[in-house]
Amino acid sequence: MKEITASVITIGDELLIGQTIDTNSAFIGTELNKCGIWLKRRIAVGDDKHEILKALVNESKDTDIVIITGGLGPTADDITKPVLCDYFNAKLVVNEEALENVKAIFQKINRPVQEVNLRQAEVPENCKVLPNKRGTAPGMWFKKGNVIYVSLPGVPHEMKGLMMDSVLPLLKQTFSLPHIEHRTLLLAGKGESEVAEIIREFENALPSHIKLAYLPAYSLVRLRLTAKGESNVAEEVDEQFARLKPLVKEWLVADTDISLVEAVSKLLRTKKKTVATAESCTGGYISHLITSLPGSSDIYPGSIISYANAVKQDLLGVNQETIKTHGAVSEETVREMAAGLLKTIDADYAIAVSGIMGPGGGWSDKPAGTVWIAVADRNTMEATKFFFRFNRERNIELTANTALNMLRRFIIREDSNSIAAGS
Ligand code: ATP
Ligand code: MG
Numbered sequence: 001m002k003e004i005t006a007s008v009i010t011i012g013d014e015l016l017i018g019q020t021i022d023t024n025s026a027f028i029g030t031e032l033n034k035c036g037i038w039l040k041r042r043i044a045v046g047d048d049k050h051e052i053l054k055a056l057v058n059e060s061k062d063t064d065i066v067i068i069t070g071g072l073g074p075t076a077d078d079i080t081k082p083v084l085c086d087y088f089n090a091k092l093v094v095n096e097e098a099l100e101n102v103k104a105i106f107q108k109i110n111r112p113v114q115e116v117n118l119r120q121a122e123v124p125e126n127c128k129v130l131p132n133k134r135g136t137a138p139g140m141w142f143k144k145g146n147v148i149y150v151s152l153p154g155v156p157h158e159m160k161g162l163m164m165d166s167v168l169p170l171l172k173q174t175f176s177l178p179h180i181e182h183r184t185l186l187l188a189g190k191g192e193s194e195v196a197e198i199i200r201e202f203e204n205a206l207p208s209h210i211k212l213a214y215l216p217a218y219s220l221v222r223l224r225l226t227a228k229g230e231s232n233v234a235e236e237v238d239e240q241f242a243r244l245k246p247l248v249k250e251w252l253v254a255d256t257d258i259s260l261v262e263a264v265s266k267l268l269r270t271k272k273k274t275v276a277t278a279e280s281c282t283g284g285y286i287s288h289l290i291t292s293l294p295g296s297s298d299i300y301p302g303s304i305i306s307y308a309n310a311v312k313q314d315l316l317g318v319n320q321e322t323i324k325t326h327g328a329v330s331e332e333t334v335r336e337m338a339a340g341l342l343k344t345i346d347a348d349y350a351i352a353v354s355g356i357m358g359p360g361g362g363w364s365d366k367p368a369g370t371v372w373i374a375v376a377d378r379n380t381m382e383a384t385k386f387f388f389r390f391n392r393e394r395n396i397e398l399t400a401n402t403a404l405n406m407l408r409r410f411i412i413r414e415d416s417n418s419i420a421a422g423s
Helices: 024-034 049-059 080-088 096-108 115-121 156-174 192-198 200-204 234-247 260-271 285-291 309-316 320-326 331-344 392-420
Strands: 005-011 038-045 065-069 092-094 122-124 128-130 139-144 147-152 179-188 210-217 220-229 252-254 275-279 303-305 349-355 370-376 381-387
Touching (some): 005 049, 024 038, 024 065, 024 156, 024 179, 038 049, 049 065, 049 080, 065 156, 080 092, 080 122, 080 139, 080 147, 096 115, 115 122, 122 139, 128 156, 139 156, 179 392, 192 200, 192 210, 200 234, 210 234, 220 234, 260 285, 260 392, 275 285, 275 331, 285 303, 303 309, 309 320, 309 331, 331 349, 331 370, 331 381, 349 392, 370 392, 381 392
Parallel strands (some): 005 038, 005 065
Antiparallel strands (some): 092 122, 128 139, 139 147, 179 220, 210 220, 349 370, 370 381
16 A cells, blocks of 8 residues: 655744744644654745745655645735745636635624735635635645645644644545554653563564554653554554553553543542642642643632742641741641641642742752642542652643642542442
8 A cells, every 4th residue: 555645834934933833734744644644744934935836846746745834814924825826827716605704704703804805715726725614714725746735824723623624534535545543541650761661572562563652741651552554453453452551550541542630630520529729839730730621610629829938828727837847848838738728628639739840949958849749638648759850841740740640549549448448
């Protein structure tokens, strides 16, 4: 089976000067990969006619699909359409459906349509128009020689909508693509290299059409099995997945592609329990992670961001003497924070964190990166000290993930204890 390959060209000066980070090609690469198309190259070019033309010529030499994003807007710097006309030797024509779409969008927001906006409905005559439900610039699909070209707006959510609604279904119709199946495990609390050691034999024994990828991030490791074949490979990948799971059982958070906070929220929801947070060094970041998920009010009543010692004392009831004697970053303080939180907020579980995130603020017995985390319910409490040695941003991420994972383990352990006790 011939491998179908693609290239992505992102257009815009802002991408080159670092003002905008190119997230479009990451999304396109992920989605193409999922359906068995190999993204060979991604390149970024400025709003420059010659650069865009050169990229179109080069990228189409050895790929089947060229996907372009950006430069479809109504402003003078948006030059993708005239360049495409040049490249395909085509004229611009008005597309009626796109014109109706532009008018309808302006009517909805109650603004007069400008001449420049109407021009968004113009497309090169040789393209197939991909209607854009989320914006004024339609997507465009071209064929020249054996190569498919797709031009999409730069605005990420419009690009994503068009990819999902039109481009991927059309690519699947156009090319004969392999069957691809992914299975993902999320692990927490074990380093990537240690995991690799544990599953080495399993990995070495994988057939060549099933690949294992390690995707590490902030104390988490995702393990992704990808099977590729001409016929259905689901059964085969499921078999391997079933063999892999018991090897990493101890650190297994989820056997679907979800985040740690999603897994913890799901666990709480299943048990009909809630958690509150007392956050010093993370300044509300754990709260942000939890509340970023829709429906979080079921499991999350709130947080006390006790950054200053006075707030730890006044709102959480931490003893002034405790802080004086042991310091704000200490086992005693986080324990009192967690206990005080459960008195202040009606929740089943508490997470309390206090640490020094760096770069400054540390001293010899408590260097920057020292963090105490406590998790508790109304009967039990545990507190652990950690040492994270990265920059401030990573230390905050690591603290949040570690705290969430501590809570997850605390709940699971409580469960197995109550089963053992026969309750
Ligand atoms: P518009 O009609 O809004 O002008 P457009 O197709 O002309 O859309 P651009 O002007 O290139 O697109 O970009 C629109 C917005 O999308 C900008 O905010 C830009 O920073 C963002 N954007 C463009 N390309 C990318 C990219 N590759 N990754 C992430 N964001 C991007
Ligand atoms: Mg624009």
